[in-house]
Amino acid sequence: MRYSHQREAIKKIVQNTNCHPTADWIFNQTKIIIPNISLGTVYRNLKLLEEEGEMNTIYDGNIARYDWNTESHDHLKCKECGDLVDVHLVHEEFTSKVKRKFKFDVDNVEMTVIGTCSKHA
Amino acid sequence: MRYSHQREAIKKIVQNTNCHPTADWIFNQTKIIIPNISLGTVYRNLKLLEEEGEMNTIYDGNIARYDWNTESHDHLKCKECGDLVDVHLVHEEFTSKVKRKFKFDVDNVEMTVIGTCSKHA
DNA sequence: TCTATAACTAGTAATAATTCCTATTACTAG
């Protein structure tokens, strides 16, 4: 993959946030550095970065959010504040259980737990 | 909620399929019975039916799919054939574990296991 | 049965999220 100023900027922005930004948020942040960048470039590079294993796409309802945390993990989503928090819930034995029970080869588990966080209980 | 011919048709169509149809698929099926139905009507009624607890919305990447199975359940998604199969993987003890560990009140768990089904291994 | 009314509809326009297309640019080999 060839070097690109735009891609580097996008990568840094995502890596320096703890929220799980949408493409639009990343686009607006990148515009501060590269004012004439286009949204298409943001999407394309996010996809490229994901393919390179530098990033993860998570779906919050039907909108994509991007996560620099590429370790396998899950999310707690508070319906009050919308906060999305990283947690590790699905373990190795789960994968082998699914394999055994359903003859299904697991690549990846996407889990979002929806509820109320301690701040809003 | 008042009776509506259109809503009844939509409900029957979703309840009689084992696939997890998109709004567009449901729209096309409903058109066979009610040729001049509009896509907006389909979306509005799917939302109403979900609020009534007659249906569930699941998100497959960034498109919505509808599921008559309102029991809490999970999905196996084959990356080869795109098939989405209902399974029951998340149990009661999981919910209480999350509550204990993260002080997080669980309403609902959305889990999709992505991998390869036995037909495409 | 008839009427009032509030929920509903089709159709269209708007919005939001994402992908596609074509000119431009960076890099490589000569």
Next chain:
DNA sequence: CTAGTAATAGGAATTATTACTAGTTATAGA
């Protein structure tokens, strides 16, 4: 350095969904 070419960029187009409006229909009560 220059030409060739493949990756990249910006903007237009597409897709999915929601909002709006004017007309229609189910249903409760007179």
